[in-house]
Amino acid sequence: MGVTFSSENQSDTNLQAEDHLALLRKTTGNDKPIAQHIVTHHHTDHMMGLNDVVKQGANLVIHPTNIIAVRKHLQEPLADNRFVRIKEASYLADGKVMLFDVPNSHAKHNLALYLPDHKLIFTEDMFGSSFQTELHSPNGWPSVDTYHRLDVLVNKINQLDIKVDQYVSSHHARVLNQAEIDKALVLSRPSKDQLIKRLFSGNTEQ
Numbered sequence: 317m318g319v320t321f322s323s324e325n326q327s328d329t330n331l332q333a334e335d336h337l338a339l340l341r342k343t344t345g346n347d348k349p350i351a352q353h354i355v356t357h358h359h360t361d362h363m364m365g366l367n368d369v370v371k372q373g374a375n376l377v378i379h380p381t382n383i384i385a386v387r388k389h390l391q392e393p394l395a396d397n398r399f400v401r402i403k404e405a406s407y408l409a410d411g412k413v414m415l416f417d418v419p420n421s422h423a424k425h426n427l428a429l430y431l432p433d434h435k436l437i438f439t440e441d442m443f444g445s446s447f448q449t450e451l452h453s454p455n456g457w458p459s460v461d462t463y464h465r466l467d468v469l470v471n472k473i474n475q476l477d478i479k480v481d482q483y484v485s486s487h488h489a490r491v492l493n494q495a496e497i498d499k500a501l502v503l504s505r506p507s508k509d510q511l512i513k514r515l516f517s518g519n520t521e522q
C-alpha cells in the first residue's frame with residue numbers, strides 16, 4: 317500500500333500529480349498503487365492535487381473536522397467511504413505509519429505523521445525554519461508563534477512517548493535534528509505584551 321501527501325508545490329493539473337508519482341516510483345522503485353493519501357489540515361496549499369489523487373483512486377486519510385473543507389475543494393462529490401477518519405493516534409500500513417492529531421494555533425486539527433522504523437516525524441505548518449542553517453528570530457510575529465506550536469508538538473510527542481530523531485516540515489527544505497529542536501525550545505521569546513508594545517512604539521529592534 318502506498319501513502320502520499322499533498323504538498324504546496326503540487327498543482328491541480330493531472331500532469332503535475334503524475335509527475336510527482338513518477339518521481340516517487342523512480343526514486344523508490346515502488347510501483348504499488350497509491351491506496352491512501354493524507355490530508356494533514358484544511359488549508360488550500362495542503363489540498364493541491366487532491367482532485368487528481370481521488371481520480372486515481374486513493375482514499376483520503378483525514379481528521380473528520382476537515383472533511384467539509386475537502387468536499388468544498390473537490391470538483392466532484394466524493395463517497396463517504398473514501399474518507400479514512402483519524403481522530404485518535406492510529407497506525408496505517410501495518411504499523412509502519414503512525415498518525416496523530418496536534419490541535420494548534422495554526423489549524424484546529426492537524427495530523428502529524430510518524431515513521432517508527434525511521435524515528436522521523438513529518439508535520440505541516442507546525443514548526444521550522446526556511447533558513448539553511450539558522451532558526452528564525454522569535455522576536456516578531458508570526459515567527460514567534462511557530463515556537464509556541466513547537467511546544468505543542470513536543471508535548472504531544474512526549475505524551476505519546478515516541479522517540480524522534482528527524483523533524484521534517486512541509487514548507488522547509490531542511491530536516492531538523494533533536495539538537496536543533498532543543499535549541500529552538502530554549503530560545504527566549506518575547507511575550508504578547510512585549511510584541512504589542514514594540515509594534516506601537518515603532519521600535520523595530522530585533
Ligand SMILES: [Zn+2]
Nearest residue numbers: 357359423441
Ligand atoms: Zn496551513
Ligand SMILES: [Zn+2]
Nearest residue numbers: 359361362441
Ligand atoms: Zn502550509
